[in-house]
Amino acid sequence: MIPMQTERVAHRRGTAPHQPGRAGWRLVVFLLWAAALAPVGAHEDNFVEIRQLTANIAASPDNPRLYLRRAEMQRLLRHWHAAEADYRRAAELDPKLALVDLAFATLWNDAGQPEQALVLLDGYLSRSPAGPEGYAERARSNRMLKRWAAAAADCAEVLKHTPDPDPEVFAAWAAVLIDGGERAQALEVLNRGIARLGRVASLAMKALDLEESMALHDAALQRIGAMLAAPGRKDSLLLRKAGILLAAGRGDEARACVVLARQQFNAVPEARRLTAAGRQLAAKIDRLETQTAKTTSTQNTNHPPQ
Amino acid sequence: MTLRTFPATLAFLVIAALPSVHAQSITRGPYLQMLSPNAITVRWQTDVATDSRVQYGGAPDTLASNAGDGASVIEHDIRLTGLTPDTTYHYSVGTSATMLAGGDDTFRFKTAPLPGTIQPVRIWVLGDSGTGGDGTGRAESVRDGYYNSTFYQDPDFWMMLGDNAYTNGTEAETTRAIFQTHPMMLRKCTLWSTLGNHDTYTSRGEPYFNAFNLPENAECGGQASGTERYYSFDYANIHFICLDSEGNHADGSPQLEWAKRDLENTIQQWIIAFWHAPPYSRGSHNTDTEPGLVQQRLDFLPLLESHGVDLVLCGHSHCYERSMLLNGHYGLSSTFDPNTMALDTGDGSETGDGAYQKTEGSNNGTVYVVGGNSGKASGGSLDHPVMITSQNKLGSLIIDVNNSRLDVHEIGTDGVPLDNFTLLKGPLGPRLIPMGWYSVSDHAGTPRALPILDHTFIEPRQAGLRRVEISFFESVLVGNPATAVAVTGINAAGPVDLSSLGITVTASAIDDRVVVEFSNDSGPCALPDAAKWRFTLNPAALSGTSGAILPNGAANSRVITSLAGDTTGTGRCTGIDLNRIANSGPFNPLDADHLRADITGDGVIDATDRAAAWANRATRTDTLTQPD
Structure with missing residues (x-):
């Protein structure tokens, strides 16, 4: 899981003072712009919690965590000015609350200003290097800036600091590598995810896409063979296999595979x-049947369809 | 030590010695997770770390098998494997030395039937029920509304639609709102859950993920997701897919890639999808103005609808809203065109506009339910145009699936349905239709005929339909063949008047069946083609020949007598218009209300133990046949 959303990190605590820096005035401009676009949708739960937090703050006006929490609620409601004020108040009360930098960095990235976000994130990570959130947000900044290697390095750090990763961690890392033209490395990352999490459908399908795009036909066929061995419907996988076989010039096998796919579909x-x-799917079967009927196998093969 | 200080010292020593005794205390559960045909996970939490042991078997006093773990833990998590499908087991939990809970009939579970099995399935659904134990009594009133309703029976499993523990999903709130609010249901029925926004507010959902075991590797069917945030499972002939509205669901995201593959893979007759934040709502959330909800609708719905998902269950908005049968509405509510985006604009009720049909050579159409009203009812404009009904009331959902039929009832805190609808699918032809009949006695034992409950129902078009048979649970007599049944066709242009077509309807009785036939001047004929047919039985023209419910000595017990057919063995379910059984107080058989009741093997309904009396539910159904 890559925790891109600030509310997921709101409970973590930093160790260094907040430094709004030169980016501050631009942020104010952004907040004004965002406020103008803010939706009017009610978010009853958040309002209730804000009321409760406001009462708590009245009772404990020096508790920075209360301001931080209320800032998050305000941010969810897109009450930008109120959120900013609470973030800043939290930072004043606890200069070690590095989390504010992460929150502002998220806002900058949301606003399409990754350069500003990077300044804050570098500072945040120098003080709070142990959690995955900062690396994930910095990977986002670097990706927006097309700094692929840096983004990939941050993704690696996310995995390193996530004890129980979701498929999203591997998928995001692979996506950065693909964007950077490193498809072989991306495939390695996906395989690493599969090795760690099991035969996860999302990672397996992405890996298959990559293998097909890289014309790694044997690897793709091996992968899809393993998927076909699992319980469940086979028709769409058989059709996918037929496409790979066709691309590999194994027309006869592709044709046989399409026949199997139709049988399974029926x-x-x-x-x-x-x-x-x-x-x-039926239309695809029709199309591939026509396609394979026109194609003759360009090579003999010892790979019978499964 | 003086005499004055001795008692305090003694007290200290006693308290100091307590942990070894106190260590045996359960603080959560036991509860059931990850139900499959051959396995189930039993969880419980203790106040201090102990080893873990589950004993299980076919009866509370014969727990011959056991499984355990020697590790000393607080969160106990034992997976029982090698179980027989669709089988009831009893169990106890504890340590290797001590049983901490179990040993009576309330500690039991039933394994799932094999995928594809056709049998009655009951599901209870709660949404945003996280106010449990907060002192307001709201979640408890919803729970008790179902428990006390005449619809009550033990579900095959139950579900929570997120925001299970307000306000921040902390450990303490989770204990309070789930485990202390639902201890009885947790110990005997598996709970599935989806992640709500409030569930993520503490350590990114750590208390939620600590509490639930959810399938990451297709342990209960479906495709491996690699995460507990979204997953799928099979139960009987239904495929369930749980999505994560709080995470990344953009096109190309792992979640959507997985969902696509999962939906491609299933061959189940029904698909039910569930997640937290709804695609359509104008309750406490507005799906036109909240960008996340607008985007989520675009991300999820085209995929789900293209795969023929039948029912979508969500929470988040604290109200009850239920849509018509939709297909292809992904924009703002202002763009909704019922002519092109609704397949049936009726209410989906058999006693209203007729059930929703998915039988005309297409599996298109989805009904969307917002059920975030199990802990809060907090208003909103409640006027989304796709909705058939929008209500600012507390309640919970029950879903009954039986073969090609899916019924949904929203049950209020008073146990009375706030809404109902039916989905039918499958090939045209003979169809199973619930229909019941009882003769009962009053307090004095005087027989009193009760009318048939669902005396109106609607069938889809069946070309060449010549005869309809409606069977009952006991012998039935038809007083006046001409008035016993009325048959009305419904087309787009309106009702079809059979009399103007010269067609006569007659009814006759053959044992436990009413046979409805059609004729014209030339003799027997078939019904003309129509979109739907409504058969309305007239209770006044029908009577039963046997059957009574008589006092059986004990104040809260009644004996069902003279039932036709099987009253022994596994029991016989009737499900229709018996007597309301109050949760407390005297049992009043004349307090008639809509009741799905079961009869235990010996034909006794014991109002003091409804769970036992209704455990052997097996819905009695009647067949609409289409002879040559």
Whole structure:
């Protein structure tokens, strides 16, 4: 899990003073701009909590965590000025509250100003290097700035500091590498995720996409073979396999695979075939059947369809 | 030590010695997680670390099998494997030396049936129920509304739609709102959950993820997601897919990639999707003005609808809202066009506009339910145009799935339904239709015929329909064949008047069936084509020939007598219009209300133990046939 959202980090505590720095006036401009665009939607829970926090602050006006929490609620409501005021008050009360920098950095990234975010994040990470949130936000900044290597390095740090990572951690890292033209490395990252988390469908499908795009036909066929061995429907996977075989010049096998896909599709209960996705799949089978009928195998093969 | 100080010293020594005794105390649970046909996880929490042991077996006093873990922990987490599908087990939990809980009939679980199995399934759904134990009594009133309702029966499992513990999803709030509010349900029915925004407010959801075991690696069916934030599972003929509205759901995100693969993979008859923040609402949240909700609608709905998802359950908005049968509305509410984005603008009720049909060669159409009203009811404009009903009331949902039929009831705090609708799907032809009949006695034992509850129902178009049979649970007599049943066709242009077409409807009784036939001047004929047919039975023209509920000595017990068919063995379910059984106070058989009741094997309903009396539910159904 890459915790891009500030509320996820609101409870973590930093160790160094808040330094708004030269970016401050631009942030004010941004806040004014954002306030003008703020939606009017009610968010009843947040209002309730803000009322409660306001009462708590009245009772404990020197507690920075209360201001920080209220700032987060204000931010969720897009009450930018109120959020900024509470962040700043929290920082005044506890100059070691580095979290404020992370919160402001998130706002800068949201505003499409990653350079400003980087300044704050570098400071934040120098003081709070142990959590994944700062690295994730900095990876976001670096990605927006097309600093692919730096972004990938930050993604590696996110994984390093996340004891129980979600697929999102690996997917985000791979995406940065793909953007930077490092597809082989991206594939390695995805395989690393699969090795760690199990045969996760999202990572496996992304890896398959990459292998296909890199014309790694054997690797792709091996991967899809393993997926076909698992329980469940086979039709869409068989069709995908037929496409790979076709791209690999193995037309006869592709044709046989399409036949299998059609058989499997026809065996699927009506409730699942008579959907928009089912109809699209049927149309794909038709198209690939036509395509494979026109294609002759360019090479002999010892790979029977599964 | 003086005599004055001795008692205090003694007290200190006693207290100091207490931990070894106190160590045996359970602070959460036991509760059940990750139900599958062959496995289940039993969880409980103790106040101090101990080892873990679960004993289980076919009866409370024969817990012959056991599983455990020697590690000393507070959070006990034991996966029982190698179980038989669709089978009831009893269990106890404790340490290797001591049983801490269990040993009676309330500590039990039933394994899931194999995927694809067709059998009645009952699900209880709570949304935003996190006010439990906060002193306001709101979540408790919702819980008791279901427990005391005549609809009550033990669900096969239950679900929470997020925001399970207000305000910040802390450990203490989780204990209070879930474990202290629902101890009885937790010990006997598996709870599934989705992540709400409030559940993430403490350490990014750490207390939530600590409390729940959710499948990451397709342990209960579906595709491996690699995370507990979104997952899927199968139960009988239903596929459930849980999404994460609080995380990344952009196009190309791991969540959507996984969901696509998961939906491609299932062959289940029904698909129910659930997550926290709704795609359509004008309650305490507005899905037109909150950008996250606008985007989520665009991200989730096209994928789900393209795969024929039947029902979507969400919370977040603290009200009850329920849509018509929709397909293809992804924009703001101002862009909603019922002519092109609704497949059925009716209310989906068999006693109203008719059930929603997914039988016309298409599995398109989804009903969206916002049920974030199990702990709060906090208003809003409640006027979203896709909604059939929008109510600022507390309640919970029950979902009944039986083969090609899915019924949903929203139950209020008084146990009375606030809304209901039905989804039907599958090929046209003979269809199972719940229908019941009882003769009962009053307090004095005088037989009193009760009318059939659902005496109005609607069937989809069936070309060439010549005869309809409606069966009952006991022998039935038809007094006047001409008035026993009225048949009305409904087309887009309005009602079809059979009499103007020269078609006569007659009803006759054959044992436990009413046979409805059609004729014209030339003799027997088929019904003309129509979009739907409504068959209205007239209770005044029908009577039963047997059956009574008589006092059985004890004040809270009644015996069902003279039932046709099986009154032994696994029992016989009737489900229709019996007598309301109050949760407390004297049992009043004349306090008639809508009741789905079951009869235990010996034909006894014991009002003092509804759980036992209703445990063997098996919905009695009747068949609409289409003979040659």
